[in-house]
Amino acid sequence: MSLLTLDRATIRFGGLVAVNDVSFMIHEGDLFGLIGPNGAGKTTCFNLITGVYKPTSGDVRFDGRSIRGLRPSAIAALGIARTFQNIRLFSALSVLENVVIGGFLRHRCTLTEALCLLPRSIKETDDLVVEAMKLIESFNLTEFTNWRSSDLSYGDQRRVEIARALATRPKLLLLDEPAAGMNPQEKQELMAQIRRLRDEFGQTILLIEHDMKVVMGICEKIVVLDHGAEIAAGSPEEIRCDPKVIEAYLGEPV
């Protein structure tokens, strides 16, 4: 059974059709890539899935139910977490605090307990901190735990964002250009990390990436968008040879 299905999803902003009739399916354990030239509608697709925008027509189904029109926090609660193309960490908060926020969904204490600082809310907070520390460790960020997140390097900030998304324990992780701004060395490490997430923890991942090397290197299935429309789908090898894709990228070596 598919985990995420886009069924003829379309979104219009006034006269502009940003995503036009796009359909694809992601199954559990997939490492799925969404590529396309600048302005192809990749990030808009993410926004459709996470509830930032509501599709004008078509449907988005997740885990067997339609999530069309749900609030972002409700969708997050169902198990979709994401990172952002432009890093959107809570920059004034520490690395630890950022990652801990991701655990909010599993925060079960009541309003009164939280407001009155009752033991359960304290205990829960402590548990979440322990979990967050583990995630931070797995991304080799331990030394930065108490740094303000804005003081970290670009690449490190990206990894904090991934850790924060993972803290929500998502069924589906959406990564929006995770390699942007990284040097080749960092990119290699990131690719290994993403692959390990899938291989060791069975994490389903949907990835947007501009860097072809990264996408071709780790994704097993790829959908290509251009001007909001789907122009190709298939394995990396199939995509590499697709003339429409080559044309879309205007002769860029694919």
Add this chain to the structure above:
Amino acid sequence: MESLDWGQLPQQLVNGLQLGAIYALIALGYTMVYGVLKLINFAHGDVYMVGMYLAYYTAMQWFNREAMNPYVLLFLMLIISMVGCALLGLLIERVAYRPLRNAPRISVLITAIGVSLLLEHGGLLVFKTSPPPSIAQDVNVFSQTMDIFGVAVTQSRLVVFGVTVVLMFLLWYFVTQTQTGRAMRAVSHDFNTAALMGVNVSRIIGITFIIGSALAGAGGMMNATALGTPLTTFAGLLPGVKAFVAAVLGGIGNIPGAVVGGFIMGIAENLVVWGGLGGYKDAVAFVILIIILLLRPGGLFGSPVDKV
């Protein structure tokens, strides 16, 4: 103008700290709500007014104060004012602001002014206003004055200061050390991202209103009891404005900034009187506001560019 009486300076500074503590308490509510919603909650000063009335009714009507331990009564007044105001704040958020979550900011701002007017004028129907009632002096068991190195300090003011500091500490603990508090800061930092990370933004906004309003209620209760203020439904107007200026002064949205801003306002007012310009005490608030907006629009602790 006469020359300054330097001997009175310590007393005036102490006076300023005591006054500033209350401004700080109210300013926290403005700044917290602005933090999460980017909304100036004009009704906040009126919530403070309701806190004063709740304290009055608790002490003077709902309970038989002759038959009660006065300390228990004071505690009860504080709790009832805080809880009552918290519920009022939550109600205001649900009824007036939540339906406008995606409306243009100006609509929300106008609604806030409307809520403020509603509380002030609607209060006339509910509360005793003419002649303005006040809390009897005997309710305040901390009425003695102590002499500390030549500075007269009334016990009740010391208690007010102490309670304020404790409440601020609890707030600091809540905001920095608990999961809900962290989520609140996350929402304040980036509303949309926090929602995408699974933070229930509506709940956090509700909690923000609850805490901010409860602090205003505590301020109202303590001021009404310690000073014997005659109550009208407009009693929150001026303190509300000054606390708002304190919040802007500290950098609106910034919690430590609101506290520092409150203290600066309190001390500035007392120094103005000390300097022989007592009649311009209230004008000081606005002079300070204008100067901040000219020199540092983001406030002392805000970033100079991107806020406001």
Add this chain to the structure above:
Amino acid sequence: MFHRTRFSGGALLAAAALAGILGCNPTGGSNGGKTANGGSEDPIKIGLIASLNGELKPWGEDSMRGAQLAVKEFNDAGGLNGRKVELIVEDTASRPEQGKTATEKLLNEDQVLAVLGEVASGITQPAAEVCQAAGVPIIAIGATRVDITEIGEYVFRACFTDNFQGAAMAKFAYEDLGLRRVAMLTDKKQPYSTGLSDIFRKAFESFGGTIVAEEFYEGGNIDFQAQLTNIKAKNPDGLFCSGYFNEVGPIARQREALGLNVKMVGGDGWDSRELIQSGGTGIIGGFFCNHYHNSEDRDEVRNFVEAFKKEYGNEPATAMGALGYDAATILLDAIKRAEKIDSKSIRDAISTTKDLKGVSGSLSIGPDRNAQKPALVLEVKKDDFEPYKQVPFFVFEG
């Protein structure tokens, strides 16, 4: 008594200012005084404007009841040779602009020959301007602001002026309390308070005393520690608070807490039982000036309080009951003495009022159309105000 429209927003103040400007000629020019309304068998119509709603309601309601009582007694005693007087009441809702509208209604629709009211100077002013322009006499009930009767020859008042009460309290403070070094606390926002402080200062200094400090606040302030600290440093023996009880109460509490041991003295702005509540022990032993008190030991007061109680079930809660009664008494006396029953003749009769026995003391109308009457000094006790001393009328040339 009240000059204010406090608690009301800027819009209200703007409206009041507008009413003041527009109010100069509301009826399309003076018609030289109205003549007798109807035939000689119809009742003689007089009007009353009072704050029956809004923040001044307790005072306005008392003023109406006092006036109604006087008219009832007049009619019960046979009226004017069998002709009754009818009192038509209009509500001003504690608002100046409403006071103007109410007066215009009384003049234009009801064709009253004279008007009584208001309790507040701010509301009296537009009403008096309307009356002056129309040539209808008005007797203000509680408007103590000096310039009210300067509006014109048709404007009178049944109460003393701020000039007199300021001078009377200065005299009392100097002679009876033996104060020599007095500090003043003034509400900068209220012309009533600043005016009263000015006259107190002049009078007190003319008697030989010294004003050692004057500090200011603004109505609505609740913390007075800073001002009191300054005052304490000047080591005064008395504190004159010219503002309203709303602030005087907290001032008294905070004065005591600060260890500033001085006698407190003030004007009729103190007149509310709430002062005792909000002032606590700090206000006990303070003295203020008022028009009269229910417990005064005079026949006029006893009779009035008894009749009032019989009619309404309770004693008048404020001094405005007696002043309303006295204002009506002045008018009814003038109607009796007037050559003809028209506005002009009634006005002339009012201006010659002499030694009329009023509830608030012996009443004469002076050449400035103000009532010349004594002031009553009240002392604040634990549960109530008590009459302390009457200060006879005297002329103080500020």
